Amino acid sequence: MISTDLILGDLTAQSRALAAGRTSSVELTRAQLDVIASRPDLNAFLHVDAEGALLAAAASDARRAAGQALGALDGLTLAVKDNIDVAAMPTTAGMATRRGRVAAQDAFAVARLREAGMVLLGKLNMHEAALGATNDNPHYGRCENPHRAGYTPGGSSGGSACAVAAGLCALALGSDTMGSVRIPAAYCGVVGLKASYGRISTGGSVACSYSLDHIGPLVRSHRDLALVMPVLGVFDAACADARDVADRPSPPKPRWIAASDIEALGTSPAVVAAYRKALQALRARGDEVREISLVGYDFxxxxxxxxxxxxxxxxxxxxxxxxxxxxxxxxxxxxxxxxxxxxxxxxxxxxMRTVAAAHVEVARWFEHGDVMLLPTAPQQAFAFGEPVPANQADLTSIANMAGVPALSVPLPVAEGELPVGLQLLAPLGGESTLIAADLNGICKS
Known part of the structure; x- marks a missing residue:
């Protein structure tokens, strides 16, 4: 029997358990399906393929028994936002107009993960058409925040963040146009990455914006990104929006940049306090943190x-x-x-000119250091029915406009408090800097 700790563990821990023979992919997949079945209240999944998942898990176990495992991800579970194609599964994009539409083939990112041996559990709830950050979907029902019933998980990849946070899967794919991977990651207390524009192919997804869309992973720990990104970050020559992004060398110890005037950007007191505490922790261990003013840019x-x-x-x-x-x-x-x-x-x-100006602002930031630190969202998750904050995506959308990689990690909060996200931004091609960053004692994961 699989322990709760393993089910709620990250990809890295589950991968090690499979490699050591402490569990099998079939056992892990059955346990994962049981957890999904036990949490209908979350409404995270719009479609579950239990039969297909168990067949894929059995195939993974057979490969491992023959000494032919495909890598660290072989046999681990995956779920996919419902605007990203999975062959023979629906792709609704959270829209009533697309009910019953079934994908003919996998999206490029999904195909890459399946080729690595991952077991696909099903499709995840999302905000209608990926335009919105609450996941209060009028056609398929709202997805709940697993930390507090009646609260938004964020959007538009709310089902993806909810599923990872609640232990329904260890890896989910989402899409991010102005913050739709990172805002749910922040609200649900998980890790979400938006890579450099074009680094992860959007081929096989329903577009929200051709110039701003990104597909990105959501996981339970920062270390999991080292397993996932080498598989996802492969150039797709068939996708017009894909880019062969050159890797930027990672500094041995990044110089951090922070906002001196974060309060002036409409950030709530609780988020400001968690942000300032993270900066203090970095300084306490001897890291360089340089604060700059951001009020000159109209987010x-x-x-x-x-x-x-x-x-x-x-x-x-x-x-x-x-x-x-x-x-x-x-x-x-x-x-x-x-x-x-x-x-x-x-x-x-x-x-479009205003969007392009983000490149100039972000370039100014990186004159002062290697990694910019911002709150992911200016507020924590809020109750359904409350007014949606207009500034939800103010601090995330600039990374989409400038095309730079941005990572959200959960900050420590008091017991019973809703999660707060810290966002790390690096220059174009700087994913390795974000993945290699030492966040021990800074982030919760």
């Missing part, structure tokens, strides 16, 4: 420009359904699309 204006770009892209991505069955779009999504329809080409061009 809110940039976020609004990014939203206009998203609205225009969604009108293209869903054009046929929007013309044929507009009544199947929620009131919220309809409002966004109607607004996008009214905008001129000049307004769109102006928004």
């Amino acid at each position: 809110g204006r940039a976020r609004r420009a990014g939203l206009l770009v998203v609205e225009a892209d969604l009108l293209v991505e869903h054009a046929q359904d929007w013309r044929a069955q507009p009544e199947q779009f929620s009131t919220e999504l309809t409002r966004f699309l109607r607004y996008g329809e009214k905008q001129s080409a000049a307004a769109y061009a102006g928004a």
